[in-house]
Amino acid sequence: MYQALDVLGARLAGSAMLRLMSLSFRLDPALRRNLVDGKKGLYDYVFNARLLFRTRDDSVLIHVEFKEGKMQVGRGRIERPDLTLTFKSPQTLRKLFSPFNPGDPLIMMLENELSAEGNMIFLARFGHLGKEISTGKKKRRRLAHAGPVPLSEVGTTPPSGATYNPESKAKPFWPMQPPGAAAPTSNSRLNEAPIRQATLISSPHDQVGVLSEPFLSRYTLEDFPRLKFIRQRLNDNPGEICSERPRLLTEYFLQAGFERDASGRERDPELRQAEALNHILTHRQAVIHDWDILAGTSTTKEVGVLLYPEFGAGLLWPELLTIDERKLNPYRITVEDIDILNDLIFPFWSERNVMEYTRAHYGNPSCQQLNDRWVLYFSWKPHAVSHTIPDFPTILRRGLLDLMREAQEMEASAQTEKERTFYLALQIAQEGVLAYTAHLREKVQEMAAQLTPRESAPEQRRKQELLDMAEVLARVPAYPARTLKEAVNAIWLCWVSLHMENMNAGLSLGRLDQWLQPYFLQDIARAQSEEEKEKIIYRSIESVGALFLKCADHLPASPDIGNRLFGGSSSDQALTLGGVTPSGESAVCDMTYIFLKVTEMLTLRDPNVNARYYPGVNSPEYLKRLIEVNRITAATPSLHNDAAIIPAMLQQGFSLEDARDWAATGCVEPTSAGRHFGHTNSMLLNTVAPLEMALHNGFHPLLGEQVGPETGDPSLPGTFPTFASFKEAYKLQLSFLISQAIEYNNLLGKSHQYLHPTPLLSSFIQGPIEKGKDVIEGGARYNSSGAALVSITDVVDSLMVIRNLIYEAETVSWTILLAALAADFKGYETLHALILSKIPKFGTEAEQPRQLAQELIDFIYAEYQSHENYRGGKYTSGFWSMSNHVAFGTLSGAIPSGRRKGQPFTPGITPSPGVGDQLLDNMQTVASLKAEMMPNNIAFNVKIAPGPQDTHALFVERVAAYTQTYFELGGMQLQFNIVTTETLKDAMAHPENYRWLLVRISGYNAYFIELNEDMQQEIIRRTEFHLEEKRGLV
């Protein structure tokens, strides 16, 4: 029971603030427009909703009703609330209504200060209304008159000298001189280390026919002024909210209707989405930036934030007025964009987004409510189904006109109306891509025409570039590509178009080195001399570099809560190099090395570069090159073992050729490239939560709720007579959460089928054209859904403690262990020390924890495989965590492994930092886990601190030896952070010096300075391995 005074205070504060809000709406017509208006004449919206605010024990009950522009506040309950906010205590309720520093309701949810039941977008909107009253007018004035907030006030992101000046648009649209006068403020330490170690290269035994020196050590970024300029542009621009896409989408549906058309007929979802996409692509601005050689942009901004209101963009609502001021990842925003999002876009999608449609359609199912608690599992499907890879080879080989012709033929011969509509939709979607291309072509021609022949040499050069671009755009993607340049531009145009349809979250590029190699070879074959050949190599590097930089021209719209959950994450566009061909030969080729060169020079977090290595098939020199690039970039590419992943895919029913043709998706997950719809990041599940539940009979202590089934209370004597009986309880709780997460995913999948079929994606994946149905309906040749299991290591270590101390040594009782956990080990220092020093942990040479890990992995595999997804595919399990090991950790209590309350869990399937400096044991343990049981791959982090005396060659040799061995032993994946703790600490103190410092989180890359502090600390805390011991005598 709460103190009476607190209760009274909360009641008064809550009511007072709400009544003040109500009064404000009554008195100020400008504010009232947030609730009801047709201000812009576009969308006549009314915010009608009932909200209930309560404490867990109902000691405080306040309700609010928004109705036809009025806001009424009352005490007690309200019938059928659209949203109920349950606060942990009267104090937390007061926090939300603090007049000085109101809490962000989403963050409060993440911190378990409140839970919400009902429409989350309403919650977001309510958060925004409060800010409208407190800061709305001031903010708009400031944005309108003073321009954007100077970046020096915007927290950590860019360095000084990068102040954004919108007036700079007045300059000519390309620079007269190469950039470089402006001193690069980036972490030059990393980038100035192009170590030209030609000695490492004997000739690699791969398919490298053209490059005589495949490491391309003769080039550095300085040789590519264009790439350097565009990279600097990214550096200077933290991202700006772009309302173009959501505005076009919403405007289209306002005219054409979403559920029903003007005549009141129900709309066909497939056709509806195709037409909407076509509308967007046809009406987008054709934008060409300075120095661009690839046409097309993801947004109208230099670096734009893409918004998908049909998914989760509405969660940005409460931040619209403050997003340019937030500490982490601030985005610029204009008044116009704030208004159109607030007045038109977000209201239109409040109940049409996947999350809320599902809630309404399925009666707020309990599986969805569990998801909303944040700490049990996180479903990605309310946000995206993008984790897949398009079939670029077919696009390049045939061109869109040929694909459209095929769809037309299929339409003509289709048996059912549904199929006919589907084939029609494919054509409409692809036609949009061609319309966008045509507009871009007009634009570059217009730009070229403005340049008269009398102009200076650089302008003439630019004119020629523009004319060349126009020629490329006349060719692709309508017709087959003939050159590398055409191929790269075709890929980019299709990529942009796919992002107009699908959220920029994990849509992945596939095996671009393989797919582009034929075009590179054709270009080379046309060379007349060695000199010309070198020029082609140079231009190929430049084209690939331009594509990389294009991939970084957009950012995902991350609400502040996303900074906690997926801090520093980009769009995670995975790109995969090397490995073997479908027929099993080494696939490492000239383009592999060109991509590696670009990766090394640009050091970008996105695209997320992954490299496949097949021991015994790919050359050791190639492995060394991969290590070298990791050393130079500090964190990329991540390395995968073909010899482990291909068998894991075979077990999932892929043919041998298709298994060999895999590529990483999003973070690390294997997809058979171009033919497999595997939404490989459909969910992240916290495996520690069921442990806490098993320890408390299904009750989750921090949530304060009964979540799972009652599996027995260990504090009662005799509940669990054996370790096995407790392990069973854990498995029951785990199984419960898995089935709930899967149920939710399947409901969301069905919502997608109605709300968001994806005709363009369907036309770029093998299968839908034959099957006559969308990928979301199971049209792809292969179907599956992938799950990420977070922090199994913490569970294994905890179970080992229980097994050892309670059941084997019998030195500790359940009562004492539970008391120690409740006290966060305070007062139990001896027990805590005993746990840390004497219990065998996962990642040591001890066999028990390894076996236990395998047992749990097998159990999880079987659980997932036993379920079928909404389109007839299997569920696959993997062990990586993005950054959720930190977020889930902050919401969890102390656990038996000795990890204290709120501390991060371990990333991926990496042994815990407490295990200490045992690299070989770590590697052997992780490598011994059966790959077939982890088909959605793993993330295994290894942090190596380069020593001052490590020579480059020795470093590469040694790390290559570790990697080779780890792979020979069966390890699936390995990702490095090659950085010292001192560097990381210095980067925390002086972020301005480390703009491009790249780190691997768990699967994806991020810029270290963009991470929240918890995540920065987690990376610092990771075990640091040294290659060279600072030591004299033995």
Add this chain to the structure above:
Amino acid sequence: MNKPSLSKTLIREPLIIEIKRNALDDGPGIRTVVFFKGCPLSCVWCQNPEAINPEVEVMFSPGDCLHCDICQQACPTGALDLQRQPYPIDLANCQHCTVCVDPCPSQGLRRMGRVYTVEELIEEVLRDSAFYRNSGGGVTLSGGEATLYPDFQMRLLPILKQQGIHITLETCGYYQRPQFERHILPYLDLIFFDLKFADAGQHQRYTGKRNDLILANFRQLVKLSRIPVLPRIPLIPGITTTPENLQGIADFLRSENIHEVALLPYNPLWSEKAEHLGRVLTYQHSQWLSAEELSACSHYFTDFKIIYF
């Protein structure tokens, strides 16, 4: 310390202090180093003081101690008192039973030295054979002095050899030649041979033994051996770094037609370990060897190929 005479080899199972895996500085590639306990010398600067005495010892780590008193209660002779500084055990009353170690919940007390059977040791070192193979690494025998235990090595080394493991020996050179040549040398691939003093008196003074046997062993080894033998000189400030000594060692090596030498810079961290074992220190020097000092030392070996450790 009641130290038995070690002029002869020991005919019993050796204790092993540590099996250090993923070692990168004790021979080529990735290696496992086996530290045998017991050494015929007792150098005043010994970097592994826990390896001198062949008997089991207890190491105390004040930083890890929780002061929970469990160890005191466990001690049967009352020799352990956590108030005693810096080492809590009164060695005069200690029976070396080490029953105080197991109940310690932290790493406050650790047992130095345990028996491995040959089979156990082989299992332990073969664990990493894939890493040896890919890096050109292997196993390094160190200590203490591995040659003290020919009886053990004659059972261990043939099996390692059979498995194709590269074997390196780190030795102080004070061994009985017949047994060494018969049971150890045939299996080795590389030898690091420590030379500390050119002068026998100095050797006696700082290591407890004269160097006649060591130098004779070195000469013989260089003459016979088909494998590389790398002389290593520990650079102990004020002791081995004197001009006369370095000059003397360089002359000796030249006379043996040796032109490659390894220099091991002084590392002061040993003294803390020695204190945690209850030793009384007769030599103290808390600084690392500076670059200038190292350069001065290397001056005597300008005509040698120098390997810096």
